[in-house]
Amino acid sequence: MTESEPVLKVVEVTKEFGSAVAVNKVSLEVYDGEFLFLIGPSGCGKTTTLRMIGGYETPTSGEIIIRDRVMNNVPLDKRNIGMVFQSYALFPHMTVQKNVEFGLKTRGVRKSERHDRAREALRLVELEKLEDRFPSQLSGGQRQRVALARVIVYEPDILLLDEPLANLDKRLRDVMRVELRKLQEKVGITTVYVTHDQEEALSMADRIAVMEGGNLLQVGTPSEVYNCPQDAFVATFLGETTSFRGDVESVTGDIASVAVEGGLHVITRHNHDVSTGDRLTISIRPERVQISETPPEQVDNVLPGTVDFVEYLGAHALYLIRVDNCDIMLQASEPIPSGKATFSKGSRLFASWNLDHVVYIRE
Amino acid sequence: MATAAATALQEEDGYRAGWFERLAPYYKYLLLAPMGLMLIGFFAWPLLWLFRVSLYESRGSSGFGIGGAKGQEGGGFYVEGTWTLDNYIRIFSDEYFQDIMIFTVEFAILVTIVTMLLAYPMAYYIYKAGPRLKVILLILVILPKLSNMLVLVYGLQILLANNGLVNELLLLLGIVDEPVKLVYNLVSMTVSKVLLIIPYTILVITATLHGLDPTLRDAAQGMGASPAETFFSVTFPLSLPGTFVALLITIVWALGAFVSPALLGNPDLQTLAVEVPKQTFENVNWAVGSAIAFIMLAMMSLVVLIYNWILSSRMPWRA
Numbered sequence: 001m002t003e004s005e006p007v008l009k010v011v012e013v014t015k016e017f018g019s020a021v022a023v024n025k026v027s028l029e030v031y032d033g034e035f036l037f038l039i040g041p042s043g044c045g046k047t048t049t050l051r052m053i054g055g056y057e058t059p060t061s062g063e064i065i066i067r068d069r070v071m072n073n074v075p076l077d078k079r080n081i082g083m084v085f086q087s088y089a090l091f092p093h094m095t096v097q098k099n100v101e102f103g104l105k106t107r108g109v110r111k112s113e114r115h116d117r118a119r120e121a122l123r124l125v126e127l128e129k130l131e132d133r134f135p136s137q138l139s140g141g142q143r144q145r146v147a148l149a150r151v152i153v154y155e156p157d158i159l160l161l162d163e164p165l166a167n168l169d170k171r172l173r174d175v176m177r178v179e180l181r182k183l184q185e186k187v188g189i190t191t192v193y194v195t196h197d198q199e200e201a202l203s204m205a206d207r208i209a210v211m212e213g214g215n216l217l218q219v220g221t222p223s224e225v226y227n228c229p230q231d232a233f234v235a236t237f238l239g240e241t242t243s244f245r246g247d248v249e250s251v252t253g254d255i256a257s258v259a260v261e262g263g264l265h266v267i268t269r270h271n272h273d274v275s276t277g278d279r280l281t282i283s284i285r286p287e288r289v290q291i292s293e294t295p296p297e298q299v300d301n302v303l304p305g306t307v308d309f310v311e312y313l314g315a316h317a318l319y320l321i322r323v324d325n326c327d328i329m330l331q332a333s334e335p336i337p338s339g340k341a342t343f344s345k346g347s348r349l350f351a352s353w354n355l356d357h358v359v360y361i362r363e
Numbered sequence: 364m365a366t367a368a369a370t371a372l373q374e375e376d377g378y379r380a381g382w383f384e385r386l387a388p389y390y391k392y393l394l395l396a397p398m399g400l401m402l403i404g405f406f407a408w409p410l411l412w413l414f415r416v417s418l419y420e421s422r423g424s425s426g427f428g429i430g431g432a433k434g435q436e437g438g439g440f441y442v443e444g445t446w447t448l449d450n451y452i453r454i455f456s457d458e459y460f461q462d463i464m465i466f467t468v469e470f471a472i473l474v475t476i477v478t479m480l481l482a483y484p485m486a487y488y489i490y491k492a493g494p495r496l497k498v499i500l501l502i503l504v505i506l507p508k509l510s511n512m513l514v515l516v517y518g519l520q521i522l523l524a525n526n527g528l529v530n531e532l533l534l535l536l537g538i539v540d541e542p543v544k545l546v547y548n549l550v551s552m553t554v555s556k557v558l559l560i561i562p563y564t565i566l567v568i569t570a571t572l573h574g575l576d577p578t579l580r581d582a583a584q585g586m587g588a589s590p591a592e593t594f595f596s597v598t599f600p601l602s603l604p605g606t607f608v609a610l611l612i613t614i615v616w617a618l619g620a621f622v623s624p625a626l627l628g629n630p631d632l633q634t635l636a637v638e639v640p641k642q643t644f645e646n647v648n649w650a651v652g653s654a655i656a657f658i659m660l661a662m663m664s665l666v667v668l669i670y671n672w673i674l675s676s677r678m679p680w681r682a
Contacts (some may be wrong), residue, residue, distance in 0.1 A: 056581060077584045077593075089582035093600050093680045102596075106587035134680040151586065 005068070007032050007190045008053065008158055013062030015048050022048045024214040025062065030158070030192060035184055037201040038194045040211035041237070046194045047162060049211070053192060054083045054160050066157055077106070082151025082189075086163040088143045090135040096122065096146050097131035103154035121153035122146075124183065141172050148180075152187055159184075159191040165200065177204060198238045202226060210234045232361050235283045240318075242286065242331045245363075248278045255355065258282055262326035267300050268358035281361045286318060288357040289332035291342075291349050300355040305330065307347045317341035321351050417653035420445040440649035450654035460638075464658070467634040470624075471617035473549075474556045478564050478613045481557065483606065486568035501569070508562045516626050519555050520546055551627040552620075559623070560616050564609045571605025572598070604674060604681060611670045615663045635659050 006029035015023040023045040030036045038046040051057040053064055055076030064071045071079055082103075091099050100118040109117070122128045125145035135143055144164060151159060164180070165173045181204045184191050195201055201208050202222045209219045210233070217231045229235035236243065246260035256274050258266045266282055274280065295302055308329065309320040319341075321330045332351055334342060343349055419441035454460040489500045507515060522528050523545040530542040545551055575598065583593040621636035628637075635655055643652030674681065 054585060056585070075584075076581075077587050077589055080587075081585060083582070083585045085578050085582060087576070087578055089576065089578040091579060091583075091597060091601075093678070102583070102588070103586035106589075106592060136680060154586070 005032075006030055007034075007067060008192070009063070009065040010049070010053065011063040011065065013049070013052060013059045013064065015045070015052060015057060016060045021214050023052070023059075026211070026214075026216045027062075028209060028216065028219065030190055032190055033188045035181070035191045035193065035204060035206045037205040037208045038192060038211060039196065039198065039201045039208055039237075041196060044211040045214040046196075046211050050160050050162055050192060050194045053158065054081050055079045056083075080154075080157045081160060082154070082156035082158070083160040084147045084151060084162065084164050086166050088135075088147040088167075090143055090146055090150070092135050095132050095134055096127065096138070099135070099146055100131075100150050100153050103150060107154060117153055118149075121149040124152070124186070125149045140168050141176060144168065144176060148183065152183075152189060155189075157190065159189045161191065161193040163195055164193070165195075165197075173200075180204065202238065208238075210237060212237070227359070229283070229359060230361065232281045232283075235281075235359055235361065240286050240331060240333070241283045241359075242329070243281055243283045244328065245279065245281055248274050248276050248280060251276055256360075258360070260328070262323075262328045264303070264323065264326050264328055266358060267355050268360055269355050270360065274360070274362065279363045281363060283359040283361070284330070284353055284357065285359075286331040286333040287316075289330065289351050289353050291319065291321075291332050291334060291351050293349060295350045296352050299352040301358070302350055302352040303330070304348070304350055307343050307345055307349065310341055310343065310345055312341060317343075319343060321349070323351070413653045414657060416441060416649050417450055417657050418446055418448070419443070419650045420447050421450060421648050421650035440647055450650050451658070454651065454654055454658060460655075463633055463635055463638055466632065467618060467620070467636075467659075468662070470549075470552070470556075470620060470632075470634060471614055474553055474560065474617040474620070475610065475614045477553060478557050478561050478617075479606075479610060482561055482564040482568055482609065482613075486565050486572060489565070489569050490572040501566075504562050504565050507558060512559065512622060513626075515558065516555055516622055519551065519558070520627060523551050523554070547627060547629045549628075549632060552623045552632060555627050556617060556620050556623040560613050563616075564613050567609035567612060568602065568606055571602050571608075574605070575601050604678060607670060607673065611666065614666055618662055618666070619659060 008028075008030040010026055010028040012025045012027055013023060014021065014025050026045070026049055028036075028049075038049060040046045048057060052059050053066075055071065055074065059072060066079065066081075091102065094102070097115075097118055100121055101114045104114040104117060119128060119131070122131055125148055127142060127145050127149065130138065130142065135146065138146065144167075147164070161180075165176055168176060177200060193200075193204070205222055207219060207221055208225050210217045210225060210231075212233050218225055218229065218234050220228075225234055226238050229238065232243065235241050244260040244262075244264070244266070246258040246264075246266065249257045249259045249265070251257075251270075251274065254269055254272060256268055256270045258268060258280055260266055260282065268282065290296065290299070295304075303323045305321040305323040307319050308322045311318040311320075316333050316335045319332045319334065321332055322328075323330055330351055336342070421441055454464075485504075489497055489504075492500060524530070525542040525544065525546075527545075529545060530539075533539045533543065534541075579597055579601070580593055583597045584590070588596060619636050620634050624632055624634045625637050636659065639652050639655050639659075642648045642655060646652075
């Protein structure tokens with residue numbers, strides 16, 4: 001995938017609204033057929049970035065390059081891009097069929113071909129029987145599919161999706177997530193998807209780009225950004241995590257011992273980029289923490305503690321553990337196939353984790 | 364908790380709410396009462412009474428000497444105690460009234476066409492204008508409505524007169540050699556009627572355009588539609604329901620044209636609205652006057668019905 005030329009290049013793009021910087025020198029490459037997620041909290045600049053790619057906003061500086069062509073000054077109707085809006089923006093006065101034919105009509109496709117291609121696109125999203133309905137007669141999920149069919153029908157260079165599932169209820173969102181991914185693979189279209197939902201991003205993306213405050217923090221595969229976040233914000237934004245701050249006490253080979261605030265010592269593997277005295281943020285994911293009644297053997301970090309709070313979540317239980325002799329609360333999650341949490345409030349236990357599962361970020 | 368329990372206990376003991384509490388769900392209608400009574404007393408009731416008058420036999424003559432005291436032989440504005448459709452039949456069969464009716468409809472259509480052709484582009488320009496220009500333009504549109512209607516019409520009379528500003532300008536520019544007759548004819552009638560109606564038409568269309576979802580335009584252009592294509596395939600069709608409301612207001616208003624034909628027209632260009640006071644006060648024929656008024660009402664109702672039919676059958680997507 002990476003050896004081919006990128007379909008889309010975002011080069012040092014900045015967007016200012018008055019004195020406010022919405023997007024700050026963001027660079028990004030998206031490859032042919034790739035499903036890239038732009039993720040971040042609201043106001044992080046992800047939607048503005050998407051709108052600049054689509055031609056709805058003009059960058060203040062930097063370049064948007066699509067298939068080797070600089071697009072900054074190309075009006076949006078001359079870019080071959082398919083954008084799906086959060087509100088779907090279906091034309092209420094046109095039937096489903098006419099909505100889907102719209103992009104072909106503007107491209108001067110002949111009527112009979114238009115009709116056939118629209119039918120084919122509707123078949124892809126499994127809506128072929130509803131072509132004579134008006135958008136007001138469709139459910140939320142059906143509208144969503146029409147919005148998709150309407151842009152994939154003219155085979156755009158890039159598909160842009162702006163929080164496409166945000167207006168659907170949880171159950172439908174989960175279904176559409178799978179369908180959307182399948183459809184994207186089937187059509188093989190290069191896609192940029194904006195969301196604030198980390199679950200959506202982790203489950204669907206080829207790569208995830210995490211943004212905050214107009215800056216692009218990290219780009220990588222879901223497992224890269226989840227397991228090896230290079231930034232404290234990335235670590236906390238994607239998934240649950242317990243973070244501590246500490247100073248490196250000693251370094252032996254590729255193992256470092258970190259003295260954490262509160263009198264705790266944590267050992268971690270490192271990439272030979274830390275030395276004694278460095279200040280680090282240490283993160284541990286709750287699901288990487290093992291809990292047991294007796295101290296486990298051959299595990300690097302073992303801490304005795306007391307359960308302070310149990311959150312029952314059906315498939316797993318989340319414990320808040322007060323670590324003995326220091327002022328630290330640790331989160332640990334336990335898969336519970338039996339349906340019952342092993343420990344209850346006040347239980348004594350040992351929390352442990354492998355040193356490979358410690359994430360450290362230099363400050 | 365304690366109060367709820369106490370209430371429950373009271374009810375079990377056969378507690379019954381007083382009339383004041385039992386009527387509580389209906390108190391909201393008191394809010395409607397002042398306006399409701401006003402409408403019933405000063406609109407619905409006189410209208411019904413007028414309808415009754417239109418079904419009396421008319422005295423049939425005109426001129427002076429009739430309309431004496433009620434109950435006197437040959438007196439009154441109509442023959443009391445009679446029921447007849449003669450007034451309506453007469454209006455529809457008499458060539459004099461037929462001409463007036465046809466002209467009223469023709470004039471309404473002319474005014475509506477001119478108004479719509481001027482209003483839509485203006486409304487669209489206001490819609491597209493920047494925030495500051497938009498406010499200025501809207502004030503300009505509303506301004507004529509803040510002045511007295513008669514001032515406006517008389518002002519127009521002066522402006523369009525043979526030695527008025529318009530003719531002087533035409534002469535100055537050498538477009539004409541002698542003053543063109545612009546006043547007391549169809550030109551002055553149409554100009555004044557359009558000026559009286561158009562602020563409402565523009566405001567309704569402007570409001571409609573502002574009510575459209577701007578992402579629809581974004582979507583259309585994103586799919587490759589040029590700005591012109593976007594207008595004709597998205598903006599314009601979606602503005603039609605509201606534009607039809609504007610058209611409805613315009614045509615209903617134009618059908619009731621009174622001031623323009625009365626002050627800027629001539630005796631050959633008269634409308635039904637002018638004929639109502641003429642029959643009622645000049646001919647002292649209340650029965651025929653009322654019948655004309657009800658024919659106008661029927662015409663306007665017909666326009667509203669046609670409008671509803673267009674909305675329901677031609678624009679199914681609005682459902």
